[in-house]
Amino acid sequence: MGIIRKTKHFQKVLDILLKQENAVSANYLVTHFNDEINKSTIYRILDKMEDDRIIHSFVGVNGLKWYAKCVKCTVKEHHDNHPHFQCEKCNEVQCINHTNNATKLIGSQFLVKSVLLTGICNRCF
Ligand SMILES: [Zn+2]
Ligand SMILES: [Zn+2]
Ligand SMILES: [Zn+2]
Structure with missing residues (x-):
């Protein structure tokens, strides 16, 4: 984790992200903070957090951007x-950690971070 600039807005967005077990979409944050923090500020804060290795982003269904906490990221x-x-039912997104790179099989590292799997989660099943 990098140095956190503790502006009031930054802290508020961070609180939401840390409280959530699953990933949070940019849209959710924009709606949640409605008039309190404007959209461009939220995106700026999210970019900063990604730079600081606090969260990572990925693209979900319909091209929406999602953010999730980083676990083992370094500065x-x-x-x-x-x-x-x-x-597909509740739209919740989870990180699938512990995915091994099949280096023996493929012969080199391959990137799986842009892979999105869809289906029905435990709760909706
Ligand atoms: Zn990360
Ligand atoms: Zn579900
Ligand atoms: Zn993830």
Whole structure:
């Protein structure tokens, strides 16, 4: 985790992201903060958090951008090379951590961070 600039807005957005177990969409944050924090400020804060290796982003169903907490990322680089799963019923998105790169099989590292799996989650099943 990088240095967190504790502006009031930054802290509020961070609180939401840390409280959520699953990923949060940019749209959700914009709606949640409605008049309190404007859209461009929210996007700026999210960019900053991604730069600081606090969160990582990926694209979900319908091209919506989602954000999730980083687990093992260092100050220098992200290690979020994992696919994401989105439930077709409730739209919740989860990180699928612990995905092994099949280096023996493929012979080189391959990127799975842009892979989106869809289906029905445990709760909706
Ligand atoms: Zn990360
Ligand atoms: Zn679901
Ligand atoms: Zn993730």
